[in-house]
Amino acid sequence: MNSGSRQQALVEAAFNCIAxxxxxxxxxxxxxxxxxxxxxxxxxxxxxxxxxxxxxxxHATRQFWKTMPPQPSAAATVRYHLAVLxxxxxxxxxxxxxxxxxxxxxxxxxxxxxxxxxSERGWHEALRGVxxxxxxxxxxxxxxxxxxxxxxxVSLAPDQAPAVFAQLEVLLDLTD
Amino acid sequence: MNSGSRQQALVEAAFNCIAxxxxxxxxxxxxxxxxxxxxxxxxxxxxxxxxxxxxxxxHATRQFWKTMPPQPSAAATVRYHLAVLxxxxxxxxxxxxxxxxxxxxxxxxxxxxxxxxxSERGWHEALRGVxxxxxxxxxxxxxxxxxxxxxxxVSLAPDQAPAVFAQLEVLLDLTD
Amino acid sequence: MNSGSRQQALVEAAFNCIAxxxxxxxxxxxxxxxxxxxxxxxxxxxxxxxxxxxxxxxHATRQFWKTMPPQPSAAATVRYHLAVLxxxxxxxxxxxxxxxxxxxxxxxxxxxxxxxxxSERGWHEALRGVxxxxxxxxxxxxxxxxxxxxxxxVSLAPDQAPAVFAQLEVLLDLTD
Amino acid sequence: MNSGSRQQALVEAAFNCIAxxxxxxxxxxxxxxxxxxxxxxxxxxxxxxxxxxxxxxxHATRQFWKTMPPQPSAAATVRYHLAVLxxxxxxxxxxxxxxxxxxxxxxxxxxxxxxxxxSERGWHEALRGVxxxxxxxxxxxxxxxxxxxxxxxVSLAPDQAPAVFAQLEVLLDLTD
DNA sequence: AATGAATGAGTGTTCATTCAT
DNA sequence: AATGAATGAACACTCATTCAT
Numbered sequence: 001m002n003s004g005s006r007q008q009a010l011v012e013a014a015f016n017c018i019a020x021x022x023x024x025x026x027x028x029x030x031x032x033x034x035x036x037x038x039x040x041x042x043x044x045x046x047x048x049x050x051x052x053x054x055x056x057x058x059h060a061t062r063q064f065w066k067t068m069p070p071q072p073s074a075a076a077t078v079r080y081h082l083a084v085l086x087x088x089x090x091x092x093x094x095x096x097x098x099x100x101x102x103x104x105x106x107x108x109x110x111x112x113x114x115x116x117x118x119s120e121r122g123w124h125e126a127l128r129g130v131x132x133x134x135x136x137x138x139x140x141x142x143x144x145x146x147x148x149x150x151x152x153x154v155s156l157a158p159d160q161a162p163a164v165f166a167q168l169e170v171l172l173d174l175t176d
Numbered sequence: 177m178n179s180g181s182r183q184q185a186l187v188e189a190a191f192n193c194i195a196x197x198x199x200x201x202x203x204x205x206x207x208x209x210x211x212x213x214x215x216x217x218x219x220x221x222x223x224x225x226x227x228x229x230x231x232x233x234x235h236a237t238r239q240f241w242k243t244m245p246p247q248p249s250a251a252a253t254v255r256y257h258l259a260v261l262x263x264x265x266x267x268x269x270x271x272x273x274x275x276x277x278x279x280x281x282x283x284x285x286x287x288x289x290x291x292x293x294x295s296e297r298g299w300h301e302a303l304r305g306v307x308x309x310x311x312x313x314x315x316x317x318x319x320x321x322x323x324x325x326x327x328x329x330v331s332l333a334p335d336q337a338p339a340v341f342a343q344l345e346v347l348l349d350l351t352d
Numbered sequence: 353m354n355s356g357s358r359q360q361a362l363v364e365a366a367f368n369c370i371a372x373x374x375x376x377x378x379x380x381x382x383x384x385x386x387x388x389x390x391x392x393x394x395x396x397x398x399x400x401x402x403x404x405x406x407x408x409x410x411h412a413t414r415q416f417w418k419t420m421p422p423q424p425s426a427a428a429t430v431r432y433h434l435a436v437l438x439x440x441x442x443x444x445x446x447x448x449x450x451x452x453x454x455x456x457x458x459x460x461x462x463x464x465x466x467x468x469x470x471s472e473r474g475w476h477e478a479l480r481g482v483x484x485x486x487x488x489x490x491x492x493x494x495x496x497x498x499x500x501x502x503x504x505x506v507s508l509a510p511d512q513a514p515a516v517f518a519q520l521e522v523l524l525d526l527t528d
Numbered sequence: 529m530n531s532g533s534r535q536q537a538l539v540e541a542a543f544n545c546i547a548x549x550x551x552x553x554x555x556x557x558x559x560x561x562x563x564x565x566x567x568x569x570x571x572x573x574x575x576x577x578x579x580x581x582x583x584x585x586x587h588a589t590r591q592f593w594k595t596m597p598p599q600p601s602a603a604a605t606v607r608y609h610l611a612v613l614x615x616x617x618x619x620x621x622x623x624x625x626x627x628x629x630x631x632x633x634x635x636x637x638x639x640x641x642x643x644x645x646x647s648e649r650g651w652h653e654a655l656r657g658v659x660x661x662x663x664x665x666x667x668x669x670x671x672x673x674x675x676x677x678x679x680x681x682v683s684l685a686p687d688q689a690p691a692v693f694a695q696l697e698v699l700l701d702l703t704d
Numbered sequence: 705a706a707t708g709a710a711t712g713a714g715t716g717t718t719c720a721t722t723c724a725t
Numbered sequence: 726a727a728t729g730a731a732t733g734a735a736c737a738c739t740c741a742t743t744c745a746t
Binding site: 555556557567568571575576 | 742743
């Protein structure tokens, strides 16, 4: 087993701990145990807890953000994006729970704030681009923020995701 | 000083700690110190940390939820509600940050889940009532969930609250 | 048992550990055990290890320095002082070993340097005063430094203390 | 680079660590890093930390003790010796700080005590020989111990070395 | 020789909780 | 109620040492 996979295993174990018990429930010994190594070996890969957390933050944001695949029309691209979002939130609620923990922590941790901001900037820009085409005349910046707010908010109640995104789609009037 | 106000002071101190440093940064000694009492004395009012947290949860949800004051029309009532929401989120971001921490914790703490659910149910019902009148023919349940999702999501980026709620109002087409 | 004696007991236990195993062998758990309390209770009295060490430093320097009791003549006072020094070093070699550890540590710890310097200053001044009277015409500052150097040096080989101080007395020609 | 020089480099690196941070601050990883090798490789040269320390002890005592070069007269030899001592202490205070750490450690480590004793014995004998000639009638054993005590003591306050040794020379009345 | 991974005992420190007064 | 003392389990982190290559 090479060192890359060990680090990866540790990050995933840490991610699972955070998903299950929140940041406050993150215990290095438990992470190491789940990854099948001694807890002091963990420090060989991540000298401090903060370093591990930083890796988890990168991991979580990278997992979330996938490019928006172009569809026959801009409106279709937006509709598809909303549908994918709804599906992801339902399929992987823990990922989104962790992302929301990150949002909260960003307010008091500059290191996290930077990653979160960077991650959101990309999403926001992509959203603005496709919304400008799909909804000419609309306030695309505010609309992008609205979409992101809905995604954030509904990931705190994952079961509602399909209905909420469907309703958002109706309101946006995304006809070709 | 009667015991009621002592408890109140402790709950507020705890709330402030959570707002400032999150649940993971809640220290009983610090709460007691901020309330001006010995940390052992705190246990006379709240036997365990969990009890204090429960009180904070009640405190936070009570603070948030205020009845929706009726306006000349149902549409005006909704518009007013959205505006109040935007104002509150901007004025008291810590309150909403704590409420979001609660949403996250509800997923792993049944005691919190119960309070959060109860609080949301009231809000949801009130919203459905006024939306049914303001937007006849609309899917009021989904719309109420959408409004709540937006409020939740935007409280993670409080600065965007006015613009996002304004955009939501536009999409809802809330004319009299 | 009042808190004063507890602190005293802890300081003495810490002193004994340092005397027996040096600063590098100072273990908080062991100190607490020797004082008969739980190791975390120690932090109730001394929040950090550094605080405990500071108290030990004060304790050690205070123990050493006792005023020079005046004798019939200045020369007799110096002779008596040297004799007392020789006796103390033989009687309590660990105390002087700890004081020498302090001298060494003072080079890399400003907090210790301050206490050591303060302690030595008093000694040096008293020595200069009585030497000026006992040995008119001598370089009292250099002689005082010499006496202190001898005391320091011989405390690293306590058995030689009587002989070395006796020889120093001879050289100083301390006749009335 | 042959293994002899590697060992030498490690010993010197260890010596520097002890000089800078004391025995308690001696870290094998740091020593290895300063010597430019992996910390595991260090164990090929010195199986245990104690072995490295033993080598440092030899190194330090060997560095100090250099034979007393004969001068025109025995008194001049002693005077020269004191002057060299004063110069060395001022020029290389860290060496003498380490030697004093060794004296202290000798009290609780037989392995170190042996080296320290052996080193001192040579010095003491040489001193007795030349003192017997320079100061006929004096208690040469006690005087040699006195000189050694002064050297030890003043190396804890290196700045005073010249003045203290000058004063010792005066008291010894080392005229030809 | 040389290395990076791995270990485990141990280090100071924290903190909710309980006890005695 | 109120306090300060006391507890013990848990924590992140350190470090000499060993193992596999």
